[in-house]
Amino acid sequence: MHKRRPWLRGFGMMLLAVLLVATLIVGVVATTVGIQASRERPEPPVTLTTTIRARTLSDDVGGQLMAFPHATVAVSAEGTVTRTSIAVGASLDEGGVVGVVDERPILLMQGAVPMWRTLAPGMHGEDVRQLQASLARLGYTIYDDSGSYGDSTALAMNQYLTALGYEAVNASNEPVKADDWKQTAVPKQQLVFAPATPVQAATTCGVAGQSVAGDLCILETMEREYAIAFSAADVPDAGALEGARLSIPISGETVHGTVGKPYDRSRQSGVKADDSAKSSQTEGAANSTGSEDNRIYLHVDNIDAAKLQAASAAIDAGNIRGTATRTQGVPDAPTVESIALRTDGAKTWVLTNDGRHVDVETGLCVQGICEISGNSLADGTVAVLPAPDGGTEGKGTGDE
Structure with a gap:
């Protein structure tokens, strides 16, 4: 009958443990070496491309x-507004009443020369001619010489004021009697000439009871x-x-x-x-x-x-x-992204995806797109972009 040797069993277990540890170490080392080798292996370069397109740059x-x-006109007055006048944004045609101050109307007529004086019988000038032309457009007959304030001009002005419901006045702003119609005049602050009509009120032209001494309102031409x-x-x-x-x-x-x-x-x-x-x-x-x-x-x-x-x-x-x-570009010219253009001294060229170096001339460039001209550069030709690091392009494509 054989006796068991305890030391032999202990030695076997120790040997087994050593073998397991050695196997583990070898595996870890192999894995580490493999990972390091894969990291050190260079990745294949990627070639980026773009397509030449026919388009019209602008x-x-x-x-x-x-x-x-077209013009603005400041309306001046002095006194008390006795009737609420045109409000802001309201339009007014030639012959209309801008506002009423001290119960006298401020009239609107068309003319390039501003109202700078009282217009009365015996006066002459371009402002008189403007007054006559406006009265004629409103339907009144004028037979005085153009630019001369005569009887027919006074009569037309008298009839015009009567039609509006206001008394005619003389050069001193005093009411005239019916028999004195030849004295009808237009005081300075009772007429506004605008370069064009109709006009629009940019500000309110007076509220009843308002006191005014200077600017009453501003008119804008609708033109x-x-x-x-x-x-x-x-x-x-x-x-x-x-x-x-x-x-x-x-x-x-x-x-x-x-x-x-x-x-x-x-x-x-x-x-x-x-x-x-x-x-x-x-x-x-x-x-x-x-x-x-x-x-x-x-x-x-x-x-x-x-x-x-x-x-x-x-x-x-x-x-x-x-x-x-x-700048308008050439109609339907070949165009390419500017980053596809390469330079070699004084020459500019592109590299096609089939390996051709094609010299080109550039035209209009807009927002990174340039017109080009060169041999065999048709719409749809694929151009290779320079590698970002300046190295040689590799395989694989990406089209913008």
Whole structure:
């Protein structure tokens, strides 16, 4: 009968443990070496490509269309407003009454020369001619020499005031008797000439009981002139845009015009900031055209003003934008992203995906896209982009 040797069993277990530890160490080392080797193995380079496309480039800049009155007229008066007059935003045709001060009407007529003096029998001048022309448009007969205030001019003025319900007055603002109609005159503050009619009240033209000594209100011509406002950052040289083609989308169609000279907003008469009832147009101009917005304003020329007038509400709200074309590219020219262009000394070239080096000449470049011309560069040709690190392009493609 054999006896068991305890030491032999202990030795076997120790040997087994050593073998297991050795196997584990070998596995860990092999795995680590494999991972390190895979990390050190260079990844295959990726070649990025882009496609040459036929298109028409255009160097455009956008701006907001603005409308301004062709002219503004300040109405002066002195006395007490005896009848509530036209309110802000109300329109008034030639021959209408702007306001009533001390029960004398302030009349509106069309003329380029402002009312600078009392008009009375025996006077001559362009202002008299304007008065005669306005009375004739209102239906009164004038047979005096043009620009000479004679009997027929006095009679027409007398009849006109009577039709409005007011007494005729002489040069001293005193009522004239029926038999003295030849003395009918127009005191200085009882007539306003506007360059164009109708007009719109930019501020209220008096409330009954109001005392006035100076400006009563401001009138704007309904006739508008237009400008387009560009960011100064987009248009550092305003003169460079003069004559540029302008495209303005309005009511489903595009209206074309040209960009003109800088628009002088300083000649637009201001409106009192404390007037509680500003017109929407005046508010739009005041709020949108301040110098703090850092914009430049250029005239809009050679455009169908009637179509713009029809869109007045949208323009006043600031919802109409236009695009000026600084440079028009070649129609349907081959174009490519500028990053695909390579230079070698004085030469510019592209690398096609079939390995060809094609010399090219560049034309207009807009927002990273350039016109190119070269042999065998048709629409759809694939160009290889330079590797980001300047190395040789590898395999694999990615098309922009």
